[in-house]
Amino acid sequence: MPENLGPLTAFRQKVASGEIQPDSAQELAAERLQEMWRQLIDYDPQPTQTKPRFSLFGRKKNPDQPAEGTTGLYLAGEVGRGKSMLMDLFFDLAQVKRKRRIHFHRFMQDTHARLHAMKKEMKGGDDPIPPLAREIAEKSALLCFDEFQINDIADAMILGRLFQALFEQSVVIVATSNTVPDDLFKGQPGRDAFLPFIDLIKKFMDVLVLDGGRDYRRDRLAGLRTWYTPLGASARASLDEAFSRLADRDQISPRHLTVQGRQLDIAVASEGLARFEYAALCERALGPGDYLAIATHFHTVIIDNIPRLTADEFDRARRFITLVDAMYEHKVKVIVSAETTPDDIFTEGLGSKAFERTASRLIEMQSARYLELQHLT
Template structure:
């Protein structure tokens, strides 16, 4: 797919960019997507040149300055947008079109899970540097607002009690500073953190979100992500140049031509670099994923952040390379539990990958799972994130 946001389209907004993709045949007409594109176009127009930074001498530090700035933000700050719908409805694609053309000097597009990892890391660093118990939320909000007046969150969801307990105060502080939020989610605001212990304390955050963003439900339509998987060959043997080329084509199809770039995940305070990623699809080679010091936490971070993994060059496994085999077993179990789709090249079919020696029997379950993960029923399962 050509870059949909060419210079002239960037000046016109996300709706013309979306219509251009339809005209070129890259997208099929979809009423739910068209409505979302129109709403994003309206927000794009209201955000042109938007910069809520206070004037000189009106820093956030003083109480009066904070109250004045909050009143100013509430009066002039554009209402954001929360796109909610099932997986594969085109929510992320539309938000990316909007983000790319948004005329906002400071903006950030980030997966919500990654954003919260950064928040916790900064809170931890603040508390370590300020052991006297100073409230870390205002300075954290200052930092985030200085980095971005527009925050675009992909896959907004709340599953962690630690996240739930700080979101209300943090987002109130961000909104006080004029930050505008656009988000995509599979979960409506009223259903966030539903059924979890401590949800009553989370309800003010839900009310705040509904006050500061418009919620648009994208119903019906086609599941474009699942359609990309339909008929796709997922296991390529052997792992040679031809298979590499076929994985290149599969990766391009699965990402819908989106811009590919490295992504950094934070796992237990460490950085895990995903070398190639776009539109919920990650790509690794086997050595980088299973021949380095990675473990279950790393694989879970990948599985929760990406719905599909493209994996190059799985070798035959045996007691001679058991550490790699052990990591691969953990990886497959994690992908299986999270319904992550796997497209791979390998030196053998799953039942022939680990044939001899100690632990060969243990690999039988992994081979069985790899076979199941190639079935059309499996490919139709929704990713829980």
């Protein structure tokens, strides 16, 4: 068996070459991935056209089943622990002809679109989930999902049945997630109906929690400049660079947060990271609830083009104060381009006195000590 071609060897080589630091939690995960990698060599199950005969929770007697019945791995852990890095290592090396790695958010969008189209083609009352699962299984015997999460009840209802059908089709699923299965969709209305899906995940996927306690992403923030002034091409380029450095391989896409029943659209974001124009944050009718949602959802926020505020711009200044307070209280890391330094942003007029505290917070938020603090969600 060519053990030396697997993810464990690749992981150790990265450590040996100094590309990454040794991390025993990651090494354990790499060992588990190595085992799975070995079980999946030349894995090539054929999707069944008929309804499968085996019982869902019984182990399937199928010669296509990978050795030792691997059906899935769920890599959980907080941001920056190396989940995506490890999964990518595994995925790149997997000797499986039909394999696919996709950001989960993207997969969900595709799924909704596909279900919508299928319902149109089908007779009323027909269930589109089994044919969809077959379609997916034909293309992929191994599916790797980055940043698995459940956003709303519509997703939750579809996913339970879709995953069940995929497992029945012998699709092996590997996923990374910031949430352990038991905490998925926690505290959301309708969660009870969702519990069987959690049981299904736990039944079919080994859950591995990756937490060496070290946020490597935060390490990359250390030493990064966070306040770029004056405005201009150079400041913009610096923020571009900071953004791509922090987003790294994560998918960049619009996100939507639900705030008091409304939808707040965030145009540019990746996992835990968002980028805004100052105007989109403080020149629109956003309130404390919106800023709070942003502060709890994102560990790092990049803000372009903060202007100097004139004496008659109290409204904008007030929004900016609320925004900074929310960021500060939740220890969000903020990287900005601004017309001037924090002390000179709002110096005259109503509320300018209150702004002094904001300026002082903004200065503190640039300190190495602040940048090392844990994000409070």
